[in-house]
Amino acid sequence: MKMVNVHASVNEELCKGCKTCEMVCPVYAIRVSKQEKEFDVDIDPKRCVGCWNCEQRCPEHAIEMKPCEPYVLSTDVTQFDYKEIEALCRKTRFHPKQLVCYCTGTRAEELAAAILSGARTPDALVLATGVGAGCGIECNQPILRFLESAGLSFERKKQSFQWYGRTITVWEVPSSLREEFPVFRFGEDQELFDRIINAPVEP
Amino acid sequence: MNGAPINPAALRDSQYGVDPKYVVKRGADLDGMTSVSLKELIPDMPSVIYPNGRGVSVIKEETERALASVDFSKIRPGHKVNILASHHGFTFLGGEPYAEMLRTIRDVVITETEAKEVRLRAGLGMRFRETEEYIKAHGLDEYFEGKALGIAPIDAGIPIETKLGTLYGLRKAYDADVIIHAHNSDVREVHFHRQVDRAIKPFGMSYARCETRSTYHMNMGPRGANFVARAIFESDFVQDKYGFSIFMIMSPQGVVNVDADNDLYALNDRTTVGGMKYYGKIISLFGEIDECIAILDFPCPVPYVFSAGVIYANMINANIDLFDLDNPLPPYTWYTETFYDDHGQPLIPEIPPVNPAIKMVVHNYAWTGYPAVFFAEKTPTIVVGEEQAKHFDRDPMNLNYMKHALLARNLDTAMAFAYETAGTDKVIIFDGATGGLNVSASLAEHLLKVAPSVCDHVENTLIPRWLDQRNMDISLMRAIP
Secondary structure (H helix, E strand, C coil), rough: CEEEEEEEEEEEEEEEEHHHHHHHCCCCCCCEEEEEEEEEEECCCCCCCCCCCHHHHHCCCEEEEEEEEEEEEECCCCCCCHHHHHHHHHHHHCCCCCCCCCCCCCCCHHHHHHHHCCCHHHHHHHHHHHHCCCCCCCCCHHHHHHHHHCCCCCCCCCCCCCCCCCCCCCCHCCCCHHHHHHHHHHHHHHHHHHHHHHHCCCC | CCECCCCCCCCCCCCHEEEEEHHHHHHHHCCCCCEEHHHHHHCCCCCCCCCCCCHHHHEEEHHHHHHCCCCCCCCCCCEEEEEEEEHHHCCCCHHHHHHHHHHHHHHCCCHHHHCEEEEEEEEECCCCCCCHHHHHHCCCCHCCCCCCEECCCCEEEEECCCCCEEEEEEECCCCEEEEEEECCCCCCCCCHCCCCCCCCCHHHHHEEEEHHHHHHCCCCCHHHHHHHHHHHHEEEEEHHEEEEEEEEEEEEEEEEEEECCCHHHHHHHHHHHHHHHHHHHHHHHCCCCCCCEEEEEEEEEHHEEEEEEHHHHHHHCCCCCCCCCCCCCCCCCHHHHCCECCCCCCCCCCCCCCCCCCEEEEEEEEEECCCCHHHHHCCCCECHHHHHHHHHHCCCCCCCCCCEEECCCCCHCCCHHHHHHCCCCCEEEEEEEEEEEEEEHHHHHHHHHHHHHHHHHHHHHHHHHHHHCCCCHHHHCCCCC
C-alpha cells in the first residue's frame, strides 16, 4: 500500500527531450515527443505514482514534484481465499506476511492478491499496490519473481530500462559454488529462508 | 578525563535534509554533554594522517605514494578510463579527503599513461542526486573537465554473465576501456557485508543496477549475498576492464593511509583484517552500553549518522557480534526487516531484537532518501522540528516514518521528554565528531570503565575467532599499521 501525495510536473522550457524520464518511470506515465522546435512532455496524472524517479534523474532539472490530493494504491487481500494467496507466496518463496518493499510497507500477500486480481506486468503491480514507488530498487526482484511464479510471461520494452530480468536466488546457487566458498554460508542462509517461508501465518 | 564536547560535523545543504537554518541547536550544545577521546578508550587506535593540521595535501602525497606501486600497463594510449567512486567516501571528514584522493588518481593516471579521457563515475545509494551534490561541492566537475557524473541504480544497465548467471551493472560505470575501483575501507555496513569481501562489495552495489542490488538484499540471504559482488568482479566482462583498486583506509579517528593494488583480493585481505583491528573494539564497546538516549545529528540518512567513526546502524546492531559469522541475522539488516509481520512480530522466534539499550532516539537532524521506518517502529523516536517532519512526509521512502515518531518543537523539549520517559541520563550523540565521541558525563564514565576489558576481549578472543571463520591468519593483522 502506498499513499501518493505528489505528482510530477515538467517545465517544458528546460526539457531537451532526452527521454530519461520515460525510461525511469516505473509505470510508463510519461511520454516525450518532439514538436517543431521543442519537446512535448505528457505526464499522465492517473498513472503517476509519485516515486520521484523522473525528478531525480532528469539531467536538466526540468521536473518538479507538486503536492496532489492524496490517494492510496492498494489491493485488498481479503477478497480472495487466503489459501490461494498463501500458495502463490510460498511458491515464490516468500512468507505471505514477509515485507517485499521497505519503502511502502508492501507485503508478499498484497503482490499475490494483485496478481490474482489481474496484474500481469511489473508496472501493473506497481499501480495495484504501490510497490516499486519508493526507492525503486530493492523490490525489483520480488516483483519479477512473483510474476514468474504465477506463470506470466511479459516482455521488456525495447530501449527501456524500467527492469531487465529476474536473477538468481539462493536456492539456485550451484553446489560447486557452495562447496568452493563455504565462507558465504549459502546452505545456512537457504535454511533460514526456508524456516521463514514455512512459518505459520498468524491471524 | 572528559573534555568539552568536540565540534560536531557541519550540516550540509542538501535536498535530502532540511535547510540547516532550521537546526537551531546541536546535540553537543546541550547542557551536561562532554566528550571522550578514542585514544582514551582504545589506546592502540592507529595514528592517522588526516586530520592532522596539514590539510588534504597529505592525502595527495599518500595517494601518489600508494600509486607508485601500481602497474598502469593496462591503460594504453587513447584509452578511456573510468574512476569508479561511491557516495560513502564523501561522508568522511567533510568529504574533502576522498575528493582529493580522486583528484590525485586522475592526475597520476594522466601523467603515467596516455589515456585519452579520465572520467569520474560516482555511484550512490538511494538518493539519486547525492553524488551530484558532492561533485558540485568539491569542484570535481571542473577538475574532471566536465566528465564527472553521478550514476544511479535505475540508470541504463548492462548485462554481465557471471558464475551466478546474468547480473546487471550500470552502463555508464563500464563505458570505458579501463576501470579503477576507488573506495574506502571503513566497516560501515557490516550488517550487510559481514566483513566478507567488503572491498569487493561496490561491484554488486555502487556500480550495479537495481536488479543486482535487489538480488543482494532480497534473493540470496544475509551472508550468501556477499558472493554477488565477487561474481560480478570475477566476470570476464569486468576483468577485461579492471585496472587496479585504491582505497582510503579509515579508522574511527580518520584516514590511516591510502592503499592501492592491482590485486583486489590482496587489498581485500588487508581491508578485512584492518576493519576488524580498527573497528572491532569500538563497535564491541557500543555493545556494552547498557542504556542510552541516542541523538541523531549528522548529514546522512538515519542509519548512516556517525559517532566515534562508526554509524548508527552499528549501534542498533551492537547487541549482536556482526563480525561473528555464526550469527545468521543482524538485528537490523534488510533481510531482518522483512522478517517481521504486519503486527511487528517476528515470523520466527530466533529473529534478534534491535539493541534494547537504545531507550529513545532524538532525531535532531538526519536525511531522507533511505527507508527508515523500521528504526522508528522498533525504537521510540522523537523528531525535532515541524519542517523535518514535513520533509519526511514528502519522501516516497519514508511516508510512514512520522506515523511511528513523535514530533517536538525543539531539541530541548525533545530531550526533556526523552530523559523523563527513557529513565536514563546516558546520552550518545551521532554528530560526526572527530577523534572521539560526544556523550553525557554518565555515559563517558561508563565507557571509560568498561573499555579496558572490552579491548582485551576483542584482542584475545574475538579477533582470533573472526579470522578463523574467514580462514585468515593472524600474521595478516600484524602486517598492517
